[in-house]
Amino acid sequence: MRKIAIIDDERQVLQGMKRVIPWGELNAEWAGEALNGQDGLEMIRETQPDIVITDIYMPVMSGLDMIEHLRKDGFGGKIIILSGYSDFEHARQALRFNVSDYVSKPISVPTLKSVLYKVIQELIEEEEKLNIQVELKHKLMIYEPFIEKEWVRSAAVGTLNRYYQDGAHLPEAYQYWADCSHAAIGIDLVRDGRANELSVSDWNLFRFAISNIVCEVARKVFPIIEYTELHSTRAVLIIHPKRGSSCDQLEDALRELGVKLIDNVKSYLRLAICVGIGRIRGEWTKLPESTEEAFRAIDRREQRIVPSYDLYKYKGQMREDSEQIALFPVKFSFKLASAMKTAQEAEAQQIVAEYIEELGKQDGISKDYVQMLGSELWGIMTYCLYEAGIFLDDLFTNDQIAKELLTLYQPEQLAEWLSAKISLICNSRQMKGSSKHRQVVDFMTQYIHEHYAEDLTLADLSDKVYISRNHLSIIFKNITGETFNNYLTRVRMEKARELLLERNLLVYEVAEQVGYKNVPYFSTLFKKVTGMNPTELIK
Template structure:
């Protein structure tokens, strides 16, 4: 630790300096002064860890120097030297926060013991400050994580609420560019302890250090979401390059392999939800690209855009056949699709391969990746796929597609997965019963064995509204019933219908009901 010596007797200063250098190697004398005013200026300039000072000195004594430091907001721990036993000095010193005294002449044992006490006190104070700062940072990070989760769930339709959530979480958004990245680990990430991801978070921070804001948090299971924010344009190629380097360094240092999906860059904060959906969708292509890949969304939009496509009605029939586990019907549809492709004389080999990718996605997108990984056959033929380009003939491609279809149906039968007659109805019934629980779209996707992105799109297609809006309407309707028929407090009703933030609940209620909860209760007669 660094120390400054202040005494008007040069002999005492030199003697103290020799004792510190010889007997207290943990300390370094970085400066000396011979009066209180000189000491005050030196301490402000060099910022030592503590000071050893005499009391009586010209221009300003030791106590006056300590007071000047305290008044300037620089309270430095001090050891007071004095040849006097006057109680008044001790009393004034205690009023200034001085805890350590040494009488002259200074004995080495006394000096060493006192200095070690000061150093221990300094370390304890620093540890407390660090603990408080870490706790404050943890609370701040949690608040920001919750804000981003809410933003991702809200979608692109509510700019006002998105801005409010980020403002409360102290996340700057004016004039910023935003991007999203989703990491999925393929091996032993500790899913139960948050500190298991801290080394990964450190790597993420370093990989994207060029951006003003890097917000990373566990999204679900072995997935980590990363939201990037920057005042200047974020280039997609720079993000891809950083992700490739991140993947390599995480594997090298932590022995963790991962697949990365990357969304497009958005100019407005309301576009973050779209960017994240794109990252999720890109990540889903690991079933094609293989694990341990970096997959930008623009790359996959170009992947399935050949000049010839499988008719939509055949893909729909295939999905229905898979839902009903009709193996013979599915095989017939695969045969028909390939006969059509075979009849297309102008189709190139690249087009044939792209068609198979389309069939494969249609076959597995209603299943969770966790289910696919559980099955040995599917794991060997899909998740560990080196590249569909290895199939050189249409016949090989056709037999491979038939084998995959049969493997999926066999897996469903083996695991007693029920036929899906109307999955959206089942989901709506489940949500209606469990509306008061924190039901994320990812939770529903896992429960009903369907990918989150596909479920989000399919739900809106079938119902005409987003899942978040559907859940919100159910909760608000239930809140109306409780306001009409009970004497419960608003905050109690807020918690009963699944919200933890009363202000957020009140804003949603007013938006849908046209008035605040208390006004609704006042204006609506009890039944």
Template sequence: MYKIMLVDDEAEVREAIRESIDWPRHGYEFAGSCANGAEALGAILDIRPDLVLSDICMPLMDGIEMTKHVARAAPDTKVVILTGHDEFDYAQQALRLKVHDFVVKPITPRELRALLDRIKLELDREAEERESMARLREQLQESLPLLKERFLECLVQGSIGEEEAERKFAYFGLAKPIPPLVAISVDIDQLDDHSRERWENNPELQRYAAYKIALEATEHRSALVFRTKEERVVALLSGIAEDSDEDIVQLSETIRRSVEKYMKFTVTVGVGTRCASLGELPCSYEASLSALDYRFLLGNNRVIRLQDLERPASFSCPPDYEWNRKFASALKTGTHRETHQLIEQFIGQLKSSSLPLEVCYVRTQSMMIDTVNSIRELLGDGGDWLRQLGAALQNIDGFHRLEDVEAWLKNISGEAIRLIAERRSDLSQLQVRSAIEYIEQRYQEESLSLMDICNHVHMSKSYFSTLFKQHTGQTMMEYVTRIRLETAKTLLQAEPPIKTYDIAASVGYGDPQYFSVLFKKHVGVTPTEFRDAATKEPTA
């Protein structure tokens, strides 16, 4: 409901208008009526109506004068002039005073109702706009901390001009940093399973914890602390003294140790270079990020200053062909211990080298490629596992430390050794199976020899003999003899009886006497005795 007041010096007019309108039906609450502008002004300031219907010519204070005061004291109150005067000068004054409408009497109840409905729609729209604006202001207030962080992030990235920066410092109520300046970046290290469980696997909660630690550590300094979209915490230190480098490192150590001690996870702190103006701040910030990258070489949970890591401009980096040869050999022979020692040797050499970080990345990627190629030569190009290795190579940035690369290399070399061993075992079984099939097809031949079988499977006699016994538990000739004698037993029980010397010839023995001696040695009886015993057995 909108409050409405009526101002007219004629009581009959006031009563007639009041009685002719069903105010609630049109969305209004009739808040009262007054006989002149002076009386009405006091009531308006007290009641604060949304709409005033007023005559112009009234004693003590006319409608025009009243409207002037209302415009200053209650600007949200709309005034509609209802008057019998249609002179042009009245209309001009009313327009200058921003009177909402100027209606010439007489006005019928129907016309007045239409006027009231139209003004209500306008009041509804304005109320909705005010409500929307209030919501926006509330949302803005809620977003101010985030907007402040995005401003500071743009500042250190160099994507905002100095004039705009000046305005934003004032808007957010921030003290403008005084050179010299230094940026330090705090980045959360990778968590172990215990730390993830402690922090409910909530990285935002961890980042806030690190942010609070940084705030407390810089509480008594001239510093701006904020969080970036990349989930880092950045502190901008200003007014840095000339001899304060060690002090900055000490502050960074305080942040690192406090996070580890109280929050039970670790961070690495990158310290940027000193800069002499706000415009140079992006250089200091970039240096702090570059320092963080050296975790790849130096590991987690430390303070890293780029100045301490400067390398000479010239360096030598020959490829380690001997290492590659030894590693491929260790993979082939399936020695886990040797492959692990070689990997540890490679990682140790990189850590102690004076190579720039970019070169270490290249050496690491080259070594990973060589490793995958060695595995591919042994296992071939098929299989999901090798495709996964290729995908890992394309994302070397996912390895944040050399320790991660070391663990990955040890894992894939171990998996490769396992697969190579399985492949060899499968191949050995195929070769032994092929030899057995060859024996079963040729055992009747008296000339069948170990060399014949080895030539068939393309293996040396010594290696094949060892492999055959591993898979069957017998030597190759023991296996041939067993096949021959088992066949002879079957033939000795045949009807009509087959002569012994024919049986001997059919199972690969040209000398019947030798066959009989061999049969008795393995079976315990002569062929004849075996036949006689078989024929005496009762039939079922």
């Protein structure tokens, strides 16, 4: 209900206004009255009305002086001046004080109603805008950590907006990048039989587990790091060595880190990873080059730096037989994967067309190279869609793809083949109408991984993504293949297992760190998920 205050030095005007205002129609109520500006100022400060109707010429303090004091106080209500004088100077001052209307006495009842209706509508519109701003601010607070992660990912692969390319516009959280050196360590999960058998929900869980292991191991060597997933099997660990660090000491630290990453992932998860090390860069804007080098070292198996370990270092120059465009360029593959996951057909087609155009400029492209490239590109699309819950087996068989690849001899043929496949995938029943759902589930799983230790419920996430709880439950189950609660439990148990294996905490401390105050209940869940009691794991 709107509150209206009236200030006028004529009691007859005050009484008349109170009588003729259609309070019920306006959904308004009387807030107070005063016979001069000074009393009006005090009354308004006390009652905080939504609308003030005031005369200008009054004893003690004029209406304009009163309005000036109110605006200095920060009063944001609507003000209507009702005056027997209509000179230009008063109107100009009223405009300066953001007065909503300036009406001459005497005023008719219809005019008064019209003015009040207009002012109340302005209040409604302003409140709606404010609510939208509050909602947007709330959303930004929720999504800010994820926006920062996306910034790191874009900085690593070279897809940042041009605004950042001069290096002078670092986000506040990453200002320290300007004072450090930088290097990318590429991590690629080996697509062996065990990795290929993982379900979508298991795949997300293992990626989460790998990120935990990598970050905890890396921070013992380099205190400040960032870890960002690219697509399917690949991720980047960004380190920031101190400028002027000894090259020999740094090489030893990187070698030790690479070995520990491979050993820990194999020991805890029974998964194999390859690790590639890019060159150190003095400017953070050169980080994408280090990322490219890290994965090029993996792809080419350029320089194995520890025998029997898939740990490689970029040599710093191209091999004579590798003058062609890189087989697996990180920026290109990342952009293609992102476009496919969100069913952006036109964007995916353009990305592929530009890449094949560059490939066509190279001399001596063999059919084997074209077919190998086609296989890799198909792998990118297959894995990025798989992690989003889209299975291409329903559209294409492996035998079909293998036979079609053998018919490709030229880059132009590869372009046509990829274009046709992208169109079929993006227009399939699986993709249509579900891209937004996948984005919602991506946000949910990421949020779970960030906040698993909190008292997290589906209702909480429902409020954050503005989807009803029941509908959100169905969406999550359809995309991941399991319920929200089951997925949350498995994330917590995975983190608990990691903490228990470190043998630095007691069982009840681990339980608290993953969100459980009831230790027996935690132990029951842990055995149900892992097959053993927490105490058995740490013996």
